[in-house]
Amino acid sequence: xxxxxxxxxxxxxxxxLVLLLAVWQFISGFYNxxxxxxxxxxxxxxxxxxxGGLLWEQGRQTMARGFAGFGLAVLAGTPLGFxxxxxxxxxxxxxxxxxxxxxxxxxxxxxxxxxxxxxxxxPLFVVFVTTLPxxxxxxIQGIKSVDLQLLQMADVFRVGKLRIIREVxxxxxxxxxxxxxxxxxxxxxRAVAMAELLSVNQGVGxxxxxxxxNLETATLFAWTFFLIILGxxxxxxxxxxxxxxxxxxx
Amino acid sequence: xxxLDHIGFNHVYKSFGQTRVLNDFSFSVPTGKIICLxxxxxxxxxxxxxxxxxxxxxxxxxxxxxxxxxxxxxxxxPRLLPWKTVSENISxxxxxxxxxxxxxxxxxxxxxxxxxxxxxxxxxVLSGGMKQRLALCRAFxxxxxxxxxxxxxxxxxxxxxxxxxxxVAGMWKENPRTIVFVTHDILxxxxxxxxxLILSAKPTTTLDTLEINLPLGERDIAEEPFPAYYxxxxxxxxxxxxxTAH
Numbered sequence: 299x300x301x302x303x304x305x306x307x308x309x310x311x312x313x314x315l316v317l318l319l320a321v322w323q324f325i326s327g328f329y330n331x332x333x334x335x336x337x338x339x340x341x342x343x344x345x346x347x348x349x350g351g352l353l354w355e356q357g358r359q360t361m362a363r364g365f366a367g368f369g370l371a372v373l374a375g376t377p378l379g380f381x382x383x384x385x386x387x388x389x390x391x392x393x394x395x396x397x398x399x400x401x402x403x404x405x406x407x408x409x410x411x412x413x414x415x416x417x418x419x420x421p422l423f424v425v426f427v428t429t430l431p432x433x434x435x436x437x438i439q440g441i442k443s444v445d446l447q448l449l450q451m452a453d454v455f456r457v458g459k460l461r462i463i464r465e466v467x468x469x470x471x472x473x474x475x476x477x478x479x480x481x482x483x484x485x486x487x488r489a490v491a492m493a494e495l496l497s498v499n500q501g502v503g504x505x506x507x508x509x510x511x512n513l514e515t516a517t518l519f520a521w522t523f524f525l526i527i528l529g530x531x532x533x534x535x536x537x538x539x540x541x542x543x544x545x546x547x548x
Numbered sequence: 549x550x551x552l553d554h555i556g557f558n559h560v561y562k563s564f565g566q567t568r569v570l571n572d573f574s575f576s577v578p579t580g581k582i583i584c585l586x587x588x589x590x591x592x593x594x595x596x597x598x599x600x601x602x603x604x605x606x607x608x609x610x611x612x613x614x615x616x617x618x619x620x621x622x623x624x625x626p627r628l629l630p631w632k633t634v635s636e637n638i639s640x641x642x643x644x645x646x647x648x649x650x651x652x653x654x655x656x657x658x659x660x661x662x663x664x665x666x667x668x669x670x671x672x673v674l675s676g677g678m679k680q681r682l683a684l685c686r687a688f689x690x691x692x693x694x695x696x697x698x699x700x701x702x703x704x705x706x707x708x709x710x711x712x713x714x715x716v717a718g719m720w721k722e723n724p725r726t727i728v729f730v731t732h733d734i735l736x737x738x739x740x741x742x743x744x745l746i747l748s749a750k751p752t753t754t755l756d757t758l759e760i761n762l763p764l765g766e767r768d769i770a771e772e773p774f775p776a777y778y779x780x781x782x783x784x785x786x787x788x789x790x791x792t793a794h
Contacts, residue, residue, distance in 0.1 A: 447625065448629065451621070454619060455640075457643070469629075547630050547670040548672070
């Protein structure tokens with residue numbers, strides 16, 4: 299039983315990856331490398347970007363923009379989510395706005411940001427506005443799922459409102475908040491690359507724009523892999539943090 | 549301490565939707581005593597506690613003697629915060645006290661309930677009975693004038709039930725304050741109550757009130773007047789209350 303679960307945990311994903319690479323290699327055999335580069339060509343491009351320092355140089359800028367926009371969204375979205383979740387008036391006032399933010403297409407934000415704030419700050423702004431509703435909505439969901447019996451208990455023992463928020467609501471909202479952060483991080487790397495592609499000449503998105511202009515499809519694939527790795531690493535980091543927060547008492 | 553010497557319900561009516569739970573419900577008992585409310589399941593006993601705790605308001609009628617009282621409570625479920633340790637769960641309701649006073653109270657009640665060695669553990673490691681004992685510690689430690697016990701031993705086995713009944717009696721003797729104890733077990737009521745209010749099925753009215761003057765901890769259930777009380781209560785409830793614990 300234990301062996302079988304170990305197999306599922308480690309070997310199944312490994313064989314899945316091998317299968318994917320095999321299918322990719324197979325397909326690339328039918329096309330020109332400009333259309334579908336092989337895994338080996340992609341790896342060579344990735345290696346050359348890494349050795350040349352471009353991967354780090356451009357990646358650093360992308361990460362800085364992504365984390366800045368994401369961080370601002372967390373700072374603004376968490377208290378706003380609490381406010382909307384706890385206060386009916388705030389819910390009436392802000393919830394429609396959150397829904398509107400959620401449905402506005404990324405490309406609209408991109409074009410509007412170019413007009414409103416100039417090209418340099420577009421990636422940060424776009425990450426902020428696209429991740430903000432995810433964080434707010436997950437925080438609200440966490441608040442709605444709080445155990446009412448615990449709130450009643452705190453009420454009977456006359457525990458102050460702020461302590462109830464900090465010590466009863468917050469620990470129960472954390473898993474929802476982390477789910478929101480995970481979704482927001484996924485969006486962050488997509489949004490920042492898209493924004494960089496259209497608005498600036500530095501960063502992974504800008505690197506992708508140059509690769510596309512030069513028909514360097516293998517480099518385009520390499521940049522894409524960089525974003526995938528970044529997304530996976532940050533997602534893993536977040537999962538570890540989430541487990542660390544709740545493992546002790548769960 | 550509160551100067552009012554009685555708590556009571558005065559012609560209270562309470563409905564939830566179309567269901568009338570309390571129908572001209574009245575009683576008055578002296579403070580500083582243990583009042584047991586016994587009645588069939590679902591008769592509205594928890595509603596009476598919620599009204600006393602101020603969590604519900606009566607439709608008509610009034611509740612006297614509870615204004616400005618500091619109320620403590622043990623619910624049917626332990627209602628512990630799973631992300632706080634045993635000590636922190638008690639400390640959570642004691643924030644108005646100084647740190648040293650808090651620590652003294654926590655230590656005293658955890659030792660009394662045999663939970664002191666678990667003070668730094670999380671509730672997940674405690675059994676159902678231990679969790680309920682922790683809820684009792686929390687309720688006793690909280691500075692209160694009125695303690696509400698809502699069938700706190702409902703899901704516990706017989707020996708543990710008996711032990712906790714004795715512990716509640718012991719804690720009351722140490723510090724006699726008003727306790728309203730809801731149960732559907734006749735023997736729990738006879739062992740703990742200075743007053744036993746026998747309630748009817750919904751809509752709830754008081755069928756009878758027994759006053760038991762024998763001291764707590766010295767009551768022998770096999771001796772009169774307890775068998776007579778038992779039969780009387782059982783007859784009034786039409787055999788609907790249960791006594792499984794002893």
